[in-house]
Amino acid sequence: MAEAFSSLVDAFRNVGVSRAYGEPVQLGGEELIPVALVSFGFGGGSAPASDDAPAGAGGGGGGFVLxxxxxxxxxxxxxxxxxxxxxVLMGLVPVVCAVGLSLRGILHGRR
Incomplete structure (x- = not known):
């Protein structure tokens, strides 16, 4: 299990600010610096053997770049x-949903 965790740490070592702000790019005579929202996560677990199941372990990870x-x-x-x-529109969807649900709860509570 320690080896698997070590390999995950090595895989995500380079994720950070360098991924959020990309290398400058020349486009149409302008120097542009791309900006992204970078998110990732990983986890793992294990279970001891019992009478009806053998011992097991597993893990996984994932991420996205917007x-x-x-x-x-x-x-x-x-x-x-x-x-x-x-x-921007994709980022506003959860905010609009949260505001809508909050307003619904407030208006429903006033009845």
Whole structure:
């Protein structure tokens, strides 16, 4: 089990800020820095042997990357963030659902 955990740690060692902010890319004469939301997780477990089942162990992991937008040169020499509209909409779905359920609960409680 220790070997499996060690290999998972090695696999996720390079995940972090370097994954959220990508290497600068030249596109259309502009230098763009991609920005993403990076999330990952992993876990494992084991069970001792019993009368009706043998001992067992297992684990797994997963993650996702959501491209949020890019940092690009703005007017006047500054840098501006240009959001990815599809990612913004996807990110707002849980917020809208939570607000809707909260309002429903509040209105239902007032009856």
């Amino acid at each position: 491209p949020l937008g890019v940092y690009a040169p703005g007017k006047g020499g500054g840098t501006v963030f240009r959001p990815n509209p599809i990612a």
